[in-house]
Amino acid sequence: MEIMGLPLIYYGAMILKVLLAFVFVLLTVAYATYAERKIIGHMQVRVGPNRVGPMGLLQPIADGIKLFFKEEIIPSEASKFAFLLAPLVALIPAFISFAVIPFGDVIEIAGYKIPLQIAAFADNAGTVFDLNIGVLYILAMASLGVYGIVLAGWSSNSKYSLLGGLRSSAQMISYELAAGLAIVCVFMVSQSLSLHAIVADQAGLFGWYLFRNPFTFLAGIIFFICSLAEINRTPFDLPEAETELVSGFCTEYSSMKYAMFFMAEYANMVTVCAVTTTLFLGGWQGPLPSVLNFIAKVYFLMFVCMWIRATYPRYRYDQLMKLGWKVFLPSTLFLIVGNAIWITLFK
Amino acid sequence: METLFFSIVAAIAILMSILVIRCKNPINSALSLIMTFFCLATLYVMLEAPFMAAIQVIVYAGAIMVLIVFVIMLLNIRTESGRRTQHALFLGAATGLFLLFQTWYFLSRSSLTGAKGAIDSAAIAKVGHTELIGQSLFTEFLLPFEITSILLLAAIVGAVVLAKKKV
Numbered sequence: 334m335e336i337m338g339l340p341l342i343y344y345g346a347m348i349l350k351v352l353l354a355f356v357f358v359l360l361t362v363a364y365a366t367y368a369e370r371k372i373i374g375h376m377q378v379r380v381g382p383n384r385v386g387p388m389g390l391l392q393p394i395a396d397g398i399k400l401f402f403k404e405e406i407i408p409s410e411a412s413k414f415a416f417l418l419a420p421l422v423a424l425i426p427a428f429i430s431f432a433v434i435p436f437g438d439v440i441e442i443a444g445y446k447i448p449l450q451i452a453a454f455a456d457n458a459g460t461v462f463d464l465n466i467g468v469l470y471i472l473a474m475a476s477l478g479v480y481g482i483v484l485a486g487w488s489s490n491s492k493y494s495l496l497g498g499l500r501s502s503a504q505m506i507s508y509e510l511a512a513g514l515a516i517v518c519v520f521m522v523s524q525s526l527s528l529h530a531i532v533a534d535q536a537g538l539f540g541w542y543l544f545r546n547p548f549t550f551l552a553g554i555i556f557f558i559c560s561l562a563e564i565n566r567t568p569f570d571l572p573e574a575e576t577e578l579v580s581g582f583c584t585e586y587s588s589m590k591y592a593m594f595f596m597a598e599y600a601n602m603v604t605v606c607a608v609t610t611t612l613f614l615g616g617w618q619g620p621l622p623s624v625l626n627f628i629a630k631v632y633f634l635m636f637v638c639m640w641i642r643a644t645y646p647r648y649r650y651d652q653l654m655k656l657g658w659k660v661f662l663p664s665t666l667f668l669i670v671g672n673a674i675w676i677t678l679f680k
Numbered sequence: 681m682e683t684l685f686f687s688i689v690a691a692i693a694i695l696m697s698i699l700v701i702r703c704k705n706p707i708n709s710a711l712s713l714i715m716t717f718f719c720l721a722t723l724y725v726m727l728e729a730p731f732m733a734a735i736q737v738i739v740y741a742g743a744i745m746v747l748i749v750f751v752i753m754l755l756n757i758r759t760e761s762g763r764r765t766q767h768a769l770f771l772g773a774a775t776g777l778f779l780l781f782q783t784w785y786f787l788s789r790s791s792l793t794g795a796k797g798a799i800d801s802a803a804i805a806k807v808g809h810t811e812l813i814g815q816s817l818f819t820e821f822l823l824p825f826e827i828t829s830i831l832l833l834a835a836i837v838g839a840v841v842l843a844k845k846k847v
Contacts, residue, residue, distance in 0.1 A: 415707060465808055469734035476742025480714070483746070487707060487753045495753065502750055506743070526810055 343454065346447045354431045354451060357628075361635075362599040363393040369639045376643040403588040408490060411585065415488035420586070420593035423481025426474040427600035433467040434607050435532050435616055438623035449617075449624060453529060467528035468520070471608055472513055475563060479505045481597065482565075482582045489585035497581025500571055500650065505563050507657040512559035514665035518542075518552035518672045519612050532616030543613040546679075548672035553613035555661055555668070557634075560609065562657065564601040567642040571650055606634035686726060693719035706752045710745060717741040728801060731810040 367382065367389065374381025382389035407416060437449030439461060446455040453463035464470060479502050486498015519542055523531045535541050543553040562569040578584070583594045610616060610630040619626030648656070696719065699712035717740045724733035799812060807815075817825050 412705065412707070415711070418711075464730065466730045466734045466810060469731070469738065473734050473737035473742060476738055476746075479742075479746055480749070483749055483753065484707075484711075487749075499750070499753060502746060506746060509742075 340445065342443065342445050342447075346442070346445075347451070350447075350449065350451050354436065355428065357436075358428060358431060358600055358603055361603050361631075362596050363397070365599045365602065365635060366396065366595075367393050368635075369642070372636065372639045373643040376640070397592070400592040401589060405588040405590070406585075408585050410490045412488045412490065415484045416585075417590075419481050419485035419488060420590045420597070421481075422484060423478065423597040424593050424600065426478045426481075427597050427604055430471050430474045430604045431607070433464050433470050433528055434604075434611055435463070435529050436607075436624055436627045437617050448529065450529060461529045463527050463529040465525075465527045468516060468526050468531070468612070472509075472516070475512075476509060478564075478597075478601065481594075485586065485594070486582040489582075491585050493579045493584045494582050497578045497584070500578075501565060501582060504565070504569065504571065504653060504657075507654060508559040508562040508569075508661070511657060511661035511665050512556055512563060514662070514669065515552040515556035515559065516612065517665075517669050518549050521669070521672050521676060522546075522549060528611055528616075532611060532618065535615040536618050538615075540618070541613065541615040546672065546675050548668045548675055549613070552665065552668050552672070553609070555665055556613065557605075557609050559657075559661060560605040561638065561641070562653070564598065564605055566598075566602065566638055568645040568648050569653060570647060571653060602635060602638055603631065606631045606638070609634055682726065686723070689719050689722045689726075693723075707749065710749050710752060713748075714741050714745050717745070728804050729809055731813055 370392075371381040371389070382392040385391040385395045407413065432451045435448065435450035435453070439446050439448045439455050441447070446457065448455045448461045448463070450461075450463055452467075453461055455461045482501045482505075483498050486494045486496075486501070489495070519531065520526065522542055522545055523534050525531060525534075531542075538544065542549045544550065561567075565571075583591055586594060607627075610627060614630050614634075615626075616630075617623035617627040619630075621629065693716050696712045696715040700709050700716065703709040703712060717736060721733040721736040721741070724730070724736060804812065
């Protein structure tokens with residue numbers, strides 16, 4: 334059976350892939366909050382949440398219910414439209430980046446080849462056609478995430494929110510640049526912008542772009558650090574530095590709207606880890622079945638994020654800007670030149 | 681199907697661009713402008729130019745508009761101050777009508793030849809849209825490309841000189 338020239342299974346697979354990716358991200362977000370508290374707890378010789386359910390495993394659900402039933406407060410002087418829009422604008426870009434990330438190899442169902450990547454399809458020979466500017470799509474979505482925070486900061490009509498929003502947007506713009514330039518090193522090796530082609534090119538441990546040459550190694554590390562800064566994770570979580578700014582851009586938010594910012598933060602963390610996995614750690618390539626490889630790598634990187642949070646203190650604002658503009662930006666430019674020389678010499 | 685989709689996107693684009701000039705609150709104007717850019721990006725995708733679409737979102741919606749929103753926030757303009765004068769309305773209408781007349785005049789005088797360039801859908805499908813842009817940018821249009829980059833460099837140096845108090 335066909336609809337508009339395409340077999341029905343094509344549509345079914347598409348809907349299923351979207352649902353799977355969405356549920357995966359949501360579940361990961363819910364349990365990342367639990368894992369973070371538990372891991373940091375153990376690192377600081379505490380127990381972490383252990384009251385709700387066995388080993389505290391139902392804690393995220395309890396938190397969700399609590400936030401859901403809290404009173405919703407909209408400040409009377411707030412600019413209402415932007416105030417309501419902001420949490421959505423923060424949350425959506427974090428989720429839709431997953432449309433282009435390949436989370437598994439091509440699988441075969443009833444004679445049809447289906448690539449485990451949402452915005453992609455395969456012909457009967459198994460050749461995958463995906464969005465051929467996947468990396469740029471991710472950069473575009475990342476650059477939209479800043480609006481949620483800026484709008485939240487501005488519309489709340491509160492000094493703390495405004496300062497938090499301003500800080501955050503300045504930080505995101507600064508680090509986006511260095512992150513984008515670090516990705517250029519990947520383009521130079523892969524010679525393609527399609528994420529499927531990038532993953533297919535990274536077979537074997539030494540095929541990973543992280544281990545391709547010394548320049549891509551450094552680029553990978555810089556990309557990960559810049560991404561942490563872009564999503565406001567510790568040690569770059571200045572926009573919500575509670576000792577200076579109460580709670581930053583989400584000071585005036587309560588109930589589900591606050592929860593949406595919270596979810597956006599963790600969803601961004603999942604996205605950043607997935608992008609780093611795809612670009613530098615070989616995506617789904619590895620010894621296990623393809624999807625499991627991908628999940629294992631993403632979870633490892635998320636553990637690293639939490640580890641960093643438990644270890645490092647927060648940067649001061651001027652140090653943060655200095656690091657972005659005076660260290661990362663010049664060094665990524667240097668890496669691009671170095672990478673070009675390396676590729677030409679050792680073809 | 682495609683025509684229907686185009687009509688919806690184009691209608692949203694026009695509606696949003698009207699909102700850009702009609703909103704009293706500058707932030708809402710900026711938001712409408714972002715939506716307009718988004719609709720344009722969608723149209724680029726429909727024209728088989730995904731690279732242009734991505735650049736449209738990254739550069740216009742992602743970078744330039746962030747700076748505009750940033751400035752509005754820093755100045756903390758709440759609503760538009762000052763009233764609209766009759767003179768401005770008259771001048772605006774006159775300019776608009778003149779532009780409309782100009783467009784009509786040139787469109788009615790020229791004729792469409794129907795001649796097509798070297799790059800068509802088949803070439804895009806074979807080589808790839810991004811690759812084609814890269815090729816023509818670094819071969820045919822190398823000089824304009826380099827001149828643009830020198831201009832941008834000059835602008836950056838100028839910005840640094842202006843921003844720095846003591847040189």
